[in-house]
Every structure is written in C-alpha cells, then in structure tokens.
Amino acid sequence: MNYLTWIYWFNSRPEPLQWETKRLLLGLCVIFTVIGISSILGLLKKIGIPRIISERLRNFCFANLIIGLALAFFNYELIPYFRSRYWYVIWFIIAALWLFNIFKQKPKHTQTFTNSREDEIKKYLP
Numbered sequence: 001m002n003y004l005t006w007i008y009w010f011n012s013r014p015e016p017l018q019w020e021t022k023r024l025l026l027g028l029c030v031i032f033t034v035i036g037i038s039s040i041l042g043l044l045k046k047i048g049i050p051r052i053i054s055e056r057l058r059n060f061c062f063a064n065l066i067i068g069l070a071l072a073f074f075n076y077e078l079i080p081y082f083r084s085r086y087w088y089v090i091w092f093i094i095a096a097l098w099l100f101n102i103f104k105q106k107p108k109h110t111q112t113f114t115n116s117r118e119d120e121i122k123k124y125l126p
Contacts, residue, residue, distance in 0.1 A: 016078065
C-alpha cells in the first residue's frame, strides 16, 4: 500500500487494519491505562512528576484510552465512516498538541505567595 496517496487516507470504505496495527493500537491503549492508573495511585509523583502535571496526564491518558478503544471497536465492527484512516491522523495531531500543552505549562510556584503573605503577617507580630 502506498501511504502517501489521498486514496489511502480518505477512502470511504478502507480495508480493515492489519494484525500488527491492531496490536499497536491495543498496546497504546494498555500504555494509556498503565500511565493513568499509576497517576491515580501516585506513582508518578515518586519519580518526580509534579501533581498538577500528573493530573493533566491522567486526563490525557483516559481520554485517549476511550478514543483508542472506540477506534478499535469501529474497526472490529467494520463501520465504514468511523474506521476511516484520517481519524487516526486527527487523533494523533490532537494528542500531540494536548501533550505539548501539558508539558509546556510549568506549574505555578506558591513559594513567592507564601513568602509575601508571611512577610505581611510578620509586620504585625511583636
């Protein structure tokens, strides 16, 4: 198959996914599940990932797990429109942008706020 043609990506009735691609899709779903559950259990904090990024990563993983399972189901049931290959491209682009947004934003440090608040309180203490 030629992966660089418009017919391959925008075919209204694409062929079912090959076995290797199905394994890749389900493996990705397993990875999303493991990362999401480890975020719930707090294991990501132990390796140095801040809590706010861990929460965002958990939301990302479970949302993409649902999307991945839906795409696998549509491919299994041979539903023509929803198993089109451009959905995988759209899913990949949105996931990449979402991941970029998660790791781009640094968690806000509350240290400066607490120091200024403590300084304000210390003014009135003897």
